[in-house]
Amino acid sequence: MYMTPMMLSSSLVLTLNILLYPLLTALDPTPKKPQWASTHVKTAVSTAFFISLIPLMMFLDQGTESIMINWHWMNTSTFDINISFKFDHYSLIFTPIALFVSWSILEFASWYMHSDPYMNRFFKYLLLFLVAMIVLVTANNMFQLFIGWEGVGIMSFLLIGWWYGRSDANTAALQAVLYNRVGDIGLILSMAWMATNMNSWEIQQIFFLSKDFNMTLPLLGLILAATGKSAQFGLHPWLPSAMEGPTPVSALLHSSTMVVAGIFLLIRLHPLMENNQLALTTCLCLGALTTLFTATCALTQNDIKKIVAFSTSSQLGLMMVTIGLNQPQLAFLHICTHAFFKAMLFLCSGSIIHSLNDEQDIRKMGGLHKLMPFTSSCLTIGSLALTGTPFLAGFFSKDAIIEALNTSHLNAWALALTLIATSFTAVYSFRVVFFVTMGTPRFLPLSPINENNPAVINPIKRLAWGSIIAGLIITSNFLPLKSPVMTMPFMLKLAALFVSIIGLLSAMELAAMTSKQFKTTPTLPLHNFSNMLGFFPSTIHRLMPKLNLTLGQLMATQLLDQSWLEKSGPKGIASMQIKMSTHASDPQQGMIKTYLTIFLLTSTLAILLMLL
Amino acid sequence: MAAYLTHQQKVLRLYKKSLRHLESWCIFRDKYRFYACLLRGRFDENKGEKDMVKATKMLKAGEEEFWANQHPQPYLFPDSPGGTSYERYECYKVPEWCLDHWHPSEKAQYPDYFAKREQWKKLRAQSWEREVQQLQEETPADGPKSEALPPARREGDLPPLWWQYVTRPRERPM
Numbered sequence: 001m002y003m004t005p006m007m008l009s010s011s012l013v014l015t016l017n018i019l020l021y022p023l024l025t026a027l028d029p030t031p032k033k034p035q036w037a038s039t040h041v042k043t044a045v046s047t048a049f050f051i052s053l054i055p056l057m058m059f060l061d062q063g064t065e066s067i068m069i070n071w072h073w074m075n076t077s078t079f080d081i082n083i084s085f086k087f088d089h090y091s092l093i094f095t096p097i098a099l100f101v102s103w104s105i106l107e108f109a110s111w112y113m114h115s116d117p118y119m120n121r122f123f124k125y126l127l128l129f130l131v132a133m134i135v136l137v138t139a140n141n142m143f144q145l146f147i148g149w150e151g152v153g154i155m156s157f158l159l160i161g162w163w164y165g166r167s168d169a170n171t172a173a174l175q176a177v178l179y180n181r182v183g184d185i186g187l188i189l190s191m192a193w194m195a196t197n198m199n200s201w202e203i204q205q206i207f208f209l210s211k212d213f214n215m216t217l218p219l220l221g222l223i224l225a226a227t228g229k230s231a232q233f234g235l236h237p238w239l240p241s242a243m244e245g246p247t248p249v250s251a252l253l254h255s256s257t258m259v260v261a262g263i264f265l266l267i268r269l270h271p272l273m274e275n276n277q278l279a280l281t282t283c284l285c286l287g288a289l290t291t292l293f294t295a296t297c298a299l300t301q302n303d304i305k306k307i308v309a310f311s312t313s314s315q316l317g318l319m320m321v322t323i324g325l326n327q328p329q330l331a332f333l334h335i336c337t338h339a340f341f342k343a344m345l346f347l348c349s350g351s352i353i354h355s356l357n358d359e360q361d362i363r364k365m366g367g368l369h370k371l372m373p374f375t376s377s378c379l380t381i382g383s384l385a386l387t388g389t390p391f392l393a394g395f396f397s398k399d400a401i402i403e404a405l406n407t408s409h410l411n412a413w414a415l416a417l418t419l420i421a422t423s424f425t426a427v428y429s430f431r432v433v434f435f436v437t438m439g440t441p442r443f444l445p446l447s448p449i450n451e452n453n454p455a456v457i458n459p460i461k462r463l464a465w466g467s468i469i470a471g472l473i474i475t476s477n478f479l480p481l482k483s484p485v486m487t488m489p490f491m492l493k494l495a496a497l498f499v500s501i502i503g504l505l506s507a508m509e510l511a512a513m514t515s516k517q518f519k520t521t522p523t524l525p526l527h528n529f530s531n532m533l534g535f536f537p538s539t540i541h542r543l544m545p546k547l548n549l550t551l552g553q554l555m556a557t558q559l560l561d562q563s564w565l566e567k568s569g570p571k572g573i574a575s576m577q578i579k580m581s582t583h584a585s586d587p588q589q590g591m592i593k594t595y596l597t598i599f600l601l602t603s604t605l606a607i608l609l610m611l612l
Numbered sequence: 613m614a615a616y617l618t619h620q621q622k623v624l625r626l627y628k629k630s631l632r633h634l635e636s637w638c639i640f641r642d643k644y645r646f647y648a649c650l651l652r653g654r655f656d657e658n659k660g661e662k663d664m665v666k667a668t669k670m671l672k673a674g675e676e677e678f679w680a681n682q683h684p685q686p687y688l689f690p691d692s693p694g695g696t697s698y699e700r701y702e703c704y705k706v707p708e709w710c711l712d713h714w715h716p717s718e719k720a721q722y723p724d725y726f727a728k729r730e731q732w733k734k735l736r737a738q739s740w741e742r743e744v745q746q747l748q749e750e751t752p753a754d755g756p757k758s759e760a761l762p763p764a765r766r767e768g769d770l771p772p773l774w775w776q777y778v779t780r781p782r783e784r785p786m
Contacts (some may be wrong), residue, residue: 165703168698303685361687361688363636515642520634520637520647521681
């Protein structure tokens with residue numbers, strides 16, 4: 001009877017320890033064999049995945065969830081900080097999925113980074129990132145979540161700047177850190193508020209006490225944190241720049257796991273938000289704006305990794321919309337299904353890039369349908385799943401979200417933006433598939449492209465299976481916590497499919513026009529807007545530093561000397577006095593005779609009046 | 613090289629960059645070839661212009677047209693500056709003086725290389741003074757005009773800064 005919680009907890013602790021073991025052995029100064037990465041790290045992650053399936057099965061069978069408090073870390077008489085893990089519906093499903101995706105990515109990375117002299121270090125960083133992510137996901141208190149949050153931020157910095165000789169990579173890594181930092185301000189604000197008002201960082205206590213407080217301020221802080229980490233509009237440029245890192249990094253961090261941390265935070269703390277209309281509306285509108293803006297930017301990009309990065313950003317906006325609709329479990333479902341097909345899209349593009357000798361521009365790819373049939377078909381499957389093709393993985397989550405959006409009586413503007421973004425998803429997915437796989441090759445004749453290596457094919461195959469069946473498996477085994485709207489008008493039910501098909505048809509028409517004889521440059525100015533990412537990075541990355549530096553210069557040179565020593569003292573008083581005296585002395589023009597005459601006249605008048 | 617570009621150089625540079633941007637716009641090769649031939653025709657019909665004033669005005673108009681029609685994200689080769697794998701392997705390029713810091717047991721694994729290395733270092737010490745002297749003689753008073761190094765002028769001399777060239781890291785380190 002009590003076996004189940006014990007088995008659950010022990011298998012989860014075992015999972016974490018299996019993941020930590022290669023990291024601890026890496027502290028040993030003796031150098032590792034070159035195959036350490038493949039033999040130790042990859043097998044650790046795959047073993048951890050299989051073991052984490054045990055708690056998942058137990059949760060499916062009996063619905064057991066557990067909270068483990070492992071260590072009373074810092075306890076005062078009024079405030080407790082413990083190391084406690086919460087294994088509930090969200091973390092029990094997310095952990096196996098994250099481990100599965102990481103396993104595939106690590107196997108792929110053993111091929112992709114094969115010629116890299118520091119491959120062991122690369123795998124160590126990826127494993128450390130994975131541990132930080134799992135700490136974040138399973139955290140039961142805000143402090144542990146913050147540890148995981150910062151951990152994934154730091155590992156993102158180290159991994160984006162993996163090729164640190166490249167100045168663009170360093171810029172991108174710094175950009176990621178700075179934008180995440182701005183989001184961290186929000187998280188720290190919320191944590192401080194909770195510590196002072198609720199006297200605890202434990203999630204259960206926060207939920208219990210939240211009914212007594214007006215939670216608007218911490219919720220806005222949490223939304224700011226999610227904006228930074230999950231690249232919502234306003235703090236989004238770091239995500240496309242993060243494509244400077246190697247493709248396995250993009251696949252693991254910036255598509256499946258790290259960028260969903262912000263959304264996961266909001267999902268985890270959703271009970272705080274349920275009754276706060278301001279927070280929900282903010283999420284809805286911010287998410288809708290993000291998803292449309294980034295989908296617009298993705299339409300005209302030419303770098304295959306940037307297109308997939310923008311599509312990630314667009315899907316994150318969609319997840320934010322779902323949270324704004326008060327449907328956290330749908331957002332979570334979308335996180336899970338999105339992990340599969342987005343990681344697969346990145347792995348396919350990585351395979352293509354490596355085969356074409358580091359060529360990332362889709363204008364110089366083509367005809368890969370015949371040369372790399374498996375990769376191009378998996379790219380197509382991933383794109384179809386992304387657009388929400390019926391009964392693939394993305395359909396179950398995306399269609400449910402759009403249905404919920406259609407039938408809710410909320411902001412119609414957000415609905416319109418999200419539908420337009422859904423059609424854009426179909427457009428840019430088709431654009432990628434058209435330029436990469438169809439037609440004739442536009443690249444130079446290179447070393448023969450092959451798909452012989454099982455280290456490439458097996459991960460993509462596993463993720464392809466996941467993209468096809470994961471949606472079905474998850475939705476058929478886990479009941480929704482909120483009952484969805486069961487009846488709706490026919491057009492609303494089909495709205496997502498309809499706009500995707502419209503997008504696809506218009507994309508096919510436009511793609512057929514690219515090889516016809518029209519003007520070479522686009523006639524509308526919108527192309528420049530989309531291609532330059534809405535001019536957002538161009539303005540903000542120059543404006544903010546300029547403002548800050550000008551402020552710094554003013555403070556350094558003028559604040560003390562000019563303001564406090566001169567203007568508030570002698571010179572200020574002097575200028576005031578001069579102004580006053582000029583105002584007072586202007587009327588006086590020294591015409592004594594006129595003044596005397598007027599004086600005599602008025603005094604004569606007054607005496608006459610008095611005598612009368 | 614002189615400090616200014618000749619008219620021919622300017623025209624050719626305009627032609628090449630407009631062809632590259634045209635290639636960025638016209639993705640398919642047959643369409644690109646068509647428009648490239650049209651562009652070549654436009655350049656060719658004015659190539660016999662003898663009046664330099666008119667030719668310079670046409671060049672200026674061409675540059676304006678290029679600026680208006682350029683591609684915001686032109687295609688860059690991966691290894692060229694601004695490309696995706698430019699300077700990617702800089703972090704693996706170790707300078708050669710690290711070899712001096714190897715442990716003797718490591719150096720013993722490559723005895724013939726390190727024996728020869730001692731001789732090369734002696735040669736470098738010997739020729740250094742003459743290299744510096746040659747460079748000081750040949751550099752103009754207000755600083756060097758370009759980064760190109762002159763060859764060895766005298767008989768029995770080594771080219772200046774030959775050591776940096778000989779021991780440069782590979783383009784693609786292992």
